[in-house]
Amino acid sequence: MTETTTQEPLRVALLGCGVVGSSVATILTEQAADLAARVGRPLQLVGIAVRRAGRDRSGLPVDPALFTTDAAELVTRADIVIEVIGGIDPARDLILSAMEHGASVVTANKALLAEDGPALYEAAGKAGVDLYYEAAVAGAIPILRPIRESLAGDDVRKVIGIVNGTTNYVLDKMDSTGQGFAEAVEQAQALGYAEADPTADVEGFDAAAKAAILASLAFHSRVSGNDVYREGITEVSAADVQAAREMDCVVKLLAICERVAESAGGEGISVRVHPAMIPRTHPLGSVRDAYNAVFVESAAAGELMFYGKGAGGDPTASAILGDVVTAARHLVGGGRGPAETAYADLPVLDMGQALTRYHISIDVADRPGVLAQVAQAFAAHDVSIETVRQQIIPGADGESGKAQLIVVTHQAPDAALSATVESLGQLETVNEVTSVMRVEGA
Amino acid sequence: MTETTTQEPLRVALLGCGVVGSSVATILTEQAADLAARVGRPLQLVGIAVRRAGRDRSGLPVDPALFTTDAAELVTRADIVIEVIGGIDPARDLILSAMEHGASVVTANKALLAEDGPALYEAAGKAGVDLYYEAAVAGAIPILRPIRESLAGDDVRKVIGIVNGTTNYVLDKMDSTGQGFAEAVEQAQALGYAEADPTADVEGFDAAAKAAILASLAFHSRVSGNDVYREGITEVSAADVQAAREMDCVVKLLAICERVAESAGGEGISVRVHPAMIPRTHPLGSVRDAYNAVFVESAAAGELMFYGKGAGGDPTASAILGDVVTAARHLVGGGRGPAETAYADLPVLDMGQALTRYHISIDVADRPGVLAQVAQAFAAHDVSIETVRQQIIPGADGESGKAQLIVVTHQAPDAALSATVESLGQLETVNEVTSVMRVEGA
Numbered sequence: 028m029t030e031t032t033t034q035e036p037l038r039v040a041l042l043g044c045g046v047v048g049s050s051v052a053t054i055l056t057e058q059a060a061d062l063a064a065r066v067g068r069p070l071q072l073v074g075i076a077v078r079r080a081g082r083d084r085s086g087l088p089v090d091p092a093l094f095t096t097d098a099a100e101l102v103t104r105a106d107i108v109i110e111v112i113g114g115i116d117p118a119r120d121l122i123l124s125a126m127e128h129g130a131s132v133v134t135a136n137k138a139l140l141a142e143d144g145p146a147l148y149e150a151a152g153k154a155g156v157d158l159y160y161e162a163a164v165a166g167a168i169p170i171l172r173p174i175r176e177s178l179a180g181d182d183v184r185k186v187i188g189i190v191n192g193t194t195n196y197v198l199d200k201m202d203s204t205g206q207g208f209a210e211a212v213e214q215a216q217a218l219g220y221a222e223a224d225p226t227a228d229v230e231g232f233d234a235a236a237k238a239a240i241l242a243s244l245a246f247h248s249r250v251s252g253n254d255v256y257r258e259g260i261t262e263v264s265a266a267d268v269q270a271a272r273e274m275d276c277v278v279k280l281l282a283i284c285e286r287v288a289e290s291a292g293g294e295g296i297s298v299r300v301h302p303a304m305i306p307r308t309h310p311l312g313s314v315r316d317a318y319n320a321v322f323v324e325s326a327a328a329g330e331l332m333f334y335g336k337g338a339g340g341d342p343t344a345s346a347i348l349g350d351v352v353t354a355a356r357h358l359v360g361g362g363r364g365p366a367e368t369a370y371a372d373l374p375v376l377d378m379g380q381a382l383t384r385y386h387i388s389i390d391v392a393d394r395p396g397v398l399a400q401v402a403q404a405f406a407a408h409d410v411s412i413e414t415v416r417q418q419i420i421p422g423a424d425g426e427s428g429k430a431q432l433i434v435v436t437h438q439a440p441d442a443a444l445s446a447t448v449e450s451l452g453q454l455e456t457v458n459e460v461t462s463v464m465r466v467e468g469a
Numbered sequence: 470m471t472e473t474t475t476q477e478p479l480r481v482a483l484l485g486c487g488v489v490g491s492s493v494a495t496i497l498t499e500q501a502a503d504l505a506a507r508v509g510r511p512l513q514l515v516g517i518a519v520r521r522a523g524r525d526r527s528g529l530p531v532d533p534a535l536f537t538t539d540a541a542e543l544v545t546r547a548d549i550v551i552e553v554i555g556g557i558d559p560a561r562d563l564i565l566s567a568m569e570h571g572a573s574v575v576t577a578n579k580a581l582l583a584e585d586g587p588a589l590y591e592a593a594g595k596a597g598v599d600l601y602y603e604a605a606v607a608g609a610i611p612i613l614r615p616i617r618e619s620l621a622g623d624d625v626r627k628v629i630g631i632v633n634g635t636t637n638y639v640l641d642k643m644d645s646t647g648q649g650f651a652e653a654v655e656q657a658q659a660l661g662y663a664e665a666d667p668t669a670d671v672e673g674f675d676a677a678a679k680a681a682i683l684a685s686l687a688f689h690s691r692v693s694g695n696d697v698y699r700e701g702i703t704e705v706s707a708a709d710v711q712a713a714r715e716m717d718c719v720v721k722l723l724a725i726c727e728r729v730a731e732s733a734g735g736e737g738i739s740v741r742v743h744p745a746m747i748p749r750t751h752p753l754g755s756v757r758d759a760y761n762a763v764f765v766e767s768a769a770a771g772e773l774m775f776y777g778k779g780a781g782g783d784p785t786a787s788a789i790l791g792d793v794v795t796a797a798r799h800l801v802g803g804g805r806g807p808a809e810t811a812y813a814d815l816p817v818l819d820m821g822q823a824l825t826r827y828h829i830s831i832d833v834a835d836r837p838g839v840l841a842q843v844a845q846a847f848a849a850h851d852v853s854i855e856t857v858r859q860q861i862i863p864g865a866d867g868e869s870g871k872a873q874l875i876v877v878t879h880q881a882p883d884a885a886l887s888a889t890v891e892s893l894g895q896l897e898t899v900n901e902v903t904s905v906m907r908v909e910g911a
Binding site: 161180181335341348352 | 506507611618619620621622624752755767768770775777789794795802810
């Protein structure tokens with residue numbers, strides 16, 4: 028170790044000093060000896076770009092002279108640039124400039140990668156530098172490196188992720204307490220699990236960006252955030268969660284990336300974010316609180332699951348520093364890590380072409396022939412029913428009773444399922460379609 | 470892809486053609502186009518070393534001319550050598566020769582790595598080639614690459630693995646059916662989960678080799694299989710499993726690698742394999758059948774878990790081919806992957822210095838003062854009791870009754886716990902110590 032620390036250090040620039048940036052700066056400083064030994068050369072923090080220079084950052088164990096508001100200048104004098112500013116601008120230009128100046132880049136910026144990943148990968152390839160972003164998906168959980176490298180000789184069929192801690196916390200509370208959506212969100216906000224404006228989380232934008240990144244790597248294709256079908260959890264009701272309980276299921280917001288071998292619209296991949304029921308016995312069914320997990324099915328490996336913390340300063344910093352050490356070792360030893368490939372170039376299918384299963388609750392009139400009429404609506408759209416359960420609520424004197432039908436379908440194109448639900452609503456024997464939820468993992 | 474396949478292929482040699490080797494050969498052949506696109510150059514299988522030339526291998530989709538009994542010659546004409554022969558000899562010499570001839574090596578050989586890893590790492594470093602062995606621990610589960618690279622910037626505190634599928638299957642059956650050890654092993658053998666001679670699995674040798682590999686990587690130190698404290702599951706009784714159930718725990722054979730900051734004997738690491746009770750609610754508690762899982766605690770990332778299939782031809786081949794593609798990309802792009810480091814050079818502590826917790830069931834005489842006497846035996850060894858539960862079995866007419874004490878301790882040096890158990894056996898009020906089991910994950 029004495030030997031390594033006398034070598035010329037690798038210069039590390041940090042862009043951004045919020046919760047994650049502060050953790051990164053702290054670990055870089057406090058663990059400097061270990062990091063130097065692992066890399067083979069010391070890592071020297073040469074600057075921290077911040078928006079406001081005057082803020083009190085005396086709690087951080089770093090030289091105050093390192094703070095600068097000139098990020099554009101900082102990236103020109105580093106071997107490795109860590110970007111934790113987030114957002115598209117100025118992060119994109121800073122990353123591109125860093126790579127042009129020969130620096131390897133480590134970023135946690137899922138929005139940027141989902142919007143403009145290919146341009147960044149291309150720039151990294153051209154500059155011959157590493158571009159790593161393990162922290163962009165599922166925080167501390169090593170998932171991108173396993174997909175890109177460990178599964179590089181396998182054929183990934185499906186990736187199902189719980190990749191947003193806020194929504195998992197909210198849905199978990201709805202499940203364990205019976206609370207409605209609004210109440211659970213308020214509690215999540217009070218505990219710091221949800222932001223004051225929770226839109227990016229509860230509407231699924233955050234998960235959609237992560238799904239795009241996962242799908243790109245898993246299927247060697249280019250998928251952007253805009254390609255991802257997205258439904259958030261704002262419409263998930265206490266009744267939906269209760270309906271799931273009755274099926275021994277739990278409602279989760281899932282990011283699903285799936286290889287579709289043949290479908291109405293041909294071969295391709297389905298990339299989507301939506302709430303779905305999954306069995307409690309499924310490995311993803313027991314992921315509680317704000318934890319994340321990613322379930323992977325591949326041809327040879329079979330079923331894998333990766334579980335851990337999806338957010339927070341230290342967990343995100345762990346993923347970033349793993350990338351930093353790996354990139355640094357490439358700088359010391361020569362070469363660079365395996366980059367993305369997009370050779371398969373698979374098209375992203377419309378949501379209508381995805382093969383899904385539905386759980387549908389319907390209030391119907393209690394009279395003969397209703398079930399036949401409902402079943403006919405499914406058959407008309409070529410949707411096969413797996414189970415149907417009927418609950419009768421007897422009517423008062425003279426009035427006809429009511430009944431509830433709970434239908435779970437086999438797999439069918441989502442368009443057919445959605446058209447079936449529409450037809451059901453128009454049947455005169457149907458009072459109301461009370462709950463519609465996709466079913467996964469069965 | 471057309472472009473890549475016209476490039477000069479990388480030559481791949483396969484040593485061994487059993488269950489795993491056959492899967493590897495099949496995937497290399499059938500997925501050739503995908504692998505070429507991911508690597509940037511085709512992978513050409515140039516030979517398969519087997520012990521017996523004459524065996525019928527017509528089921529494999531490979532040119533019969535590839536089979537050879539001259540492994541020593543084969544390794545001199547390959548860019549990447551895959552070793553799935555197992556055992557120490559001749560695997561070691563073949564791997565060393567392959568590296569000397571400039572080939573990167575991918576192996577699944579846990580026994581060899583646990584016995585002689587440092588010599589192999591050194592040879593790889595000297596030759597400037599990759600030495601990968603993801604398949605050696607927990608089969609298809611990406612765990613070594615995550616520890617070596619993704620967590621390279623973090624401070625791993627503890628690794629707890631269910632890394633032997635046979636013993637997990639046996640213990641799971643004992644738990645779910647109430648069967649004894651012998652009966653469960655017979656069933657496992659009938660189903661192909663246990664070998665005719667199950668010693669390596671049930672005595673913990675297989676898990677100990679994996680623990681040595683995990684500990685070496687997690688703690689940047691050198692740990693060999695002989696350094697690992699080892700207890701198998703042959704002494705686990707139906708009563709032990711029942712006692713665990715009563716604690717809402719399950720018995721698992723665990724490979725535990727733990728950083729010990731301060732202990733009786735100073736700083737170091739504890740590396741051990743033994744059965745232990747863990748809570749059913751622990752992420753490892755729900756790992757059923759022959760599945761494997763590895764739970765990692767680190768300073769920044771917090772708790773992580775990796776889950777999947779730990780054995781079998783295709784799952785193991787998945788891990789091997791991930792390593793092959795990664796090594797091949799280094800050959801195409803230059804450089805090599807981050808190698809092991811052993812800079813921390815932490816000593817492996819004696820088992821007596823490990824901090825563990827015990828669950829102890831004791832048959833005692835039912836008379837006043839017994840609990841005091843038992844509690845005194847714990848106190849005399851500085852072992853603190855967490856809970857004690859007393860069950861009274863009334864005596865027949867005139868006879869004194871019996872009582873059962875169930876004690877769960879706080880953490881203490883294993884030597885103190887084990888000395889306490891010995892003292893208990895000598896107390897005249899103690900009829901028998903009926904069950905002793907360590908407790909983890911609480």
